[in-house]
Amino acid sequence: MMGGGRRFAGLVRKELIQFLNARAMLALILYLYTGEVLMCTTAMSFDVRNLPTVFVDLSGSAESRALRQDFASSGYFSVSHATATDAEAARQLDRGETLAAVVIPKEFSRQLARGETASVQLLLDGANANAASVAQGYAQRIVQNFAIERAAVQGAPAAPIEHRPRVWYNSELDYGYFMVLSMMALAGMMVGVITAAAGIVREKESGTLEQLLVTPVSPGEMVVAKLLPPLLVGLLALFPSLLVATAVGVPLRGSLPLFLLMSGVFLLSSLGIGILVAAVSDTLQQALLISMLALMPLLFLSGTIVPLESMPLWLQYLTELSPLRHYMDAVLGLFLKGVGLDVLWPRLVAMAAIGSALLALSVWRLRRGLG
Amino acid sequence: MRSLIWTIAWKELREIRRDPVTIAVAAVLPLLMLYLFGAALSLDVRDARLAVYDQDRSAASRALAERFPHSGYFKRSHEVHAQGEIAALLDGGRATLVLIIPEDFERKLVRGETAVVQTVTDGSFSATAMVVVGYAEAIIQDYAFERAAMRLAAHGGAPPSAVRVESRVWFNASLESRNTIVLGLLGAILMAFPPLLTALAVVREKEAGSVQQIFVSPIRPYEFIAGKMLPYAGIAFLEMLMVLAGGLWWFHIPFLGSFPLFLGATVIYVFCTVGLGLLISSVTRSQLVAMLLALLATLMPSFLFSGLLFPIFTMPLMFQLYTYLFPARYFIEIVRGIAMKGVGIDVLWPQFLALTLYTLLVFALTTRLFRKKVA
Numbered sequence: 001m002m003g004g005g006r007r008f009a010g011l012v013r014k015e016l017i018q019f020l021n022a023r024a025m026l027a028l029i030l031y032l033y034t035g036e037v038l039m040c041t042t043a044m045s046f047d048v049r050n051l052p053t054v055f056v057d058l059s060g061s062a063e064s065r066a067l068r069q070d071f072a073s074s075g076y077f078s079v080s081h082a083t084a085t086d087a088e089a090a091r092q093l094d095r096g097e098t099l100a101a102v103v104i105p106k107e108f109s110r111q112l113a114r115g116e117t118a119s120v121q122l123l124l125d126g127a128n129a130n131a132a133s134v135a136q137g138y139a140q141r142i143v144q145n146f147a148i149e150r151a152a153v154q155g156a157p158a159a160p161i162e163h164r165p166r167v168w169y170n171s172e173l174d175y176g177y178f179m180v181l182s183m184m185a186l187a188g189m190m191v192g193v194i195t196a197a198a199g200i201v202r203e204k205e206s207g208t209l210e211q212l213l214v215t216p217v218s219p220g221e222m223v224v225a226k227l228l229p230p231l232l233v234g235l236l237a238l239f240p241s242l243l244v245a246t247a248v249g250v251p252l253r254g255s256l257p258l259f260l261l262m263s264g265v266f267l268l269s270s271l272g273i274g275i276l277v278a279a280v281s282d283t284l285q286q287a288l289l290i291s292m293l294a295l296m297p298l299l300f301l302s303g304t305i306v307p308l309e310s311m312p313l314w315l316q317y318l319t320e321l322s323p324l325r326h327y328m329d330a331v332l333g334l335f336l337k338g339v340g341l342d343v344l345w346p347r348l349v350a351m352a353a354i355g356s357a358l359l360a361l362s363v364w365r366l367r368r369g370l371g
Numbered sequence: 372m373r374s375l376i377w378t379i380a381w382k383e384l385r386e387i388r389r390d391p392v393t394i395a396v397a398a399v400l401p402l403l404m405l406y407l408f409g410a411a412l413s414l415d416v417r418d419a420r421l422a423v424y425d426q427d428r429s430a431a432s433r434a435l436a437e438r439f440p441h442s443g444y445f446k447r448s449h450e451v452h453a454q455g456e457i458a459a460l461l462d463g464g465r466a467t468l469v470l471i472i473p474e475d476f477e478r479k480l481v482r483g484e485t486a487v488v489q490t491v492t493d494g495s496f497s498a499t500a501m502v503v504v505g506y507a508e509a510i511i512q513d514y515a516f517e518r519a520a521m522r523l524a525a526h527g528g529a530p531p532s533a534v535r536v537e538s539r540v541w542f543n544a545s546l547e548s549r550n551t552i553v554l555g556l557l558g559a560i561l562m563a564f565p566p567l568l569t570a571l572a573v574v575r576e577k578e579a580g581s582v583q584q585i586f587v588s589p590i591r592p593y594e595f596i597a598g599k600m601l602p603y604a605g606i607a608f609l610e611m612l613m614v615l616a617g618g619l620w621w622f623h624i625p626f627l628g629s630f631p632l633f634l635g636a637t638v639i640y641v642f643c644t645v646g647l648g649l650l651i652s653s654v655t656r657s658q659l660v661a662m663l664l665a666l667l668a669t670l671m672p673s674f675l676f677s678g679l680l681f682p683i684f685t686m687p688l689m690f691q692l693y694t695y696l697f698p699a700r701y702f703i704e705i706v707r708g709i710a711m712k713g714v715g716i717d718v719l720w721p722q723f724l725a726l727t728l729y730t731l732l733v734f735a736l737t738t739r740l741f742r743k744k745v746a
Binding site: 022024025028029031032036039040042043044045046047048049050051052078093094095096099111112114115116117118119120121122123124125126127128129130131132133134136137138139140141143144145146147148150151152160161162163164165166175190194195198281283284285286288289290291292293296297300301305306311312315337 | 390392393396399400403404407408410411412413414415416462480485486487488489490491492498501502504505506507508509511512513514515516518519520522523531532533534535536537538539540541542543544546547548549550551563564567568571572575578655657658659660662663664666667671674675676678680681682684685686687690693704707708711712714718
């Protein structure tokens with residue numbers, strides 16, 4: 001028994017040294033957890049700000065100028081060009097020089113003076129559908145505000161209704177908050193799958209796996225020794241990520257030990273995917289290509305970039321098999337809602353179940369492949 | 372000279388043919404990605420779940436609440452009877468928006484005071500939350516304007532003018548986010564696989580040491596590069612055609628412009644992607660590092676910094692400039708221009724020029740780096 005323990009410790013040491021010697025890889029992993037997280041957090045947003053807009057003022061009245069001012073000062077539209085004709089606006093839209101055009105018709109001020117319904121035309125480039133929908137909402141808000149203020153000027157006493165919108169979990173509708181957590185989870189998934197797959201296949205390819213297995217080391221022990229270094233690095237890399245998250249205003253509201261526990265189980269299940277990939281491939285190239293095949297849908301369709309609710313139902317059920325989906329849920333809960341194990345235990349159980357199934361399957365497969 | 376390139380290309384092609392995994396991944400990955408992304412990545416807001424907490428239970432509050440489902444954007448799914456239920460509804464994701472109308476709503480409206488309406492939105496996903504808040508705001512303001520008009524009429528004033536927004540959306544009239552995404556995917560999918568495959572093909576030989584044999588042979592670096600690249604460029608080109616066919620057939624994406632122009636852009640882009648793979652292979656010796664580099668330098672940016680999902684004009688200026696570093700941006704602009712807008716080279720020439728220069732630069736850099744290694 002003592003000999004077994006020492007043997008195992010030696011094996012772990014060998015794996016750790018090998019893993020930590022790959023400097024370029026460690027640097028990239030660290031960058032993935034910090035630089036990439038920070039960049040995506042600051043840059044990615046579905047919000048619409050400074051939408052390049054041309055303003056075609058055919059009315060040329062005080063009212064149309066006031067409306068133009070409302071658009072320009074809203075911050076949503078960047079009213080940089082002034083153009084005299086709507087043909088010119090159309091040309092600019094076609095060429096992609098502008099993404100929106102607001103056209104105030106000639107009779108605008110006359111209609112307002114007579115109390116008729118006036119209209120404002122909004123032309124939008126729909127090539128980015130989401131940005132166009134959001135911009136449409138903003139334009140409507142600006143124009144309706146304009147109408148209500150005019151009614152107030154005409155003598156309606158106070159504004160009849162005040163709308164107080166509140167947004168939960170993410171008070172400023174900042175996608176960055178979501179993205180920082182998303183990128184952390186994505187980094188864990190990528191690192192877990194790739195390092196585990198590469199670590200095992202490399203030995204397979206060079207024939208050292210057989211050598212290892214003629215020693216008294218069991219395949220199970222070997223797998224555990226292979227898993228420890230990437231698990232350790234994956235967990236340690238979370239700390240700089242946590243700093244980045246705090247720096248951009250997404251502090252961990254839930255408990256740190258629970259977060260580490262969740263992350264550990266999640267990393268193990270990602271490593272499990274990697275080992276399974278290694279078990280079915282013969283060369284490193286194959287393993288990396290298969291990892292890529294597995295990672296693509298897993299990375300982007302686990303509730304990381306778009307929410308699960310917006311996906312078709314069959315796909316939502318399918319994502320139950322993705323550890324990343326459960327981890328994402330857990331992380332959102334821990335960071336944004338500050339909930340604890342009483343709410344998140346199903347996620348933990350699901351990740352643990354997926355992880356153990358994967359590990360069992362791959363150890364079995366490895367043993368059979370070599371036996 | 373030329374025959375040496377063909378010899379290397381031929382040898383590479385034979386090796387690819389021997390590896391069923393490579394062929395399977397090359398064929399399956401693009402279609403799988405296209406299908407899953409096209410089916411799953413929808414940012415459209417339809418039938419957002421609305422919960423109503425009507426404390427007033429008046430004609431006015433009912434009228435306001437009724438306007439939400441009438442707008443076509445909301446589906447009334449829950450009635451809330453106590454403040455405490457709201458948290459559970461949002462926590463469980465059973466409601467997207469809760470409309471709270473306080474007790475004194477109608478009384479204040481009638482007295483000419485300002486009534487307050489509250490909405491609480493689930494903001495966990497801001498892309499859709501923003502659209503939902505926008506719709507809610509428009510509905511409430513619409514109602515507010517009518518009440519303002521009623522007040523003016525009650526005071527004997529002239530009715531105020533309503534101002535309507537007549538919006539027309541060009542190039543994608545139904546605001547289908549799928550069109551946006553699938554056309555963008557054409558650029559991103561090609562950045563997922565060909566660079567990785569090309570990089571692995573070279574680094575594999577480096578790892579095995581066989582690349583030394585090539586460098587001592589009379590083969591010149593550019594011949595080696597060209598030979599290695601050609602088979603993968605061919606594969607990438609076929610992938611692009613497959614993905615386009617899939618997009619047209621499964622998702623009925625529009626294609627208004629010129630197909631030959633699209634093919635021209637594709638040829639340049641294909642060389643750009645495999646060129647990037649070669650560039651990666653020239654700076655690393657390990658397949659694992661090549662994979663991580665491919666993920667970081669080609670795949671992630673072409674999803675995140677290309678305008679595929681996230682509009683570029685909203686990014687901080689520094690990141691707007693950063694997007695020019697990745698060729699996916701140029702290609703996606705070209706594809707959307709051709710397919711959605713039906714515009715031609717007279718409009719798209721800057722993007723074509725940028726893509727071509729970029730590709731040439733990548734090749735120049737790669738050849739230089741390889742030559743240095745040999746010397």
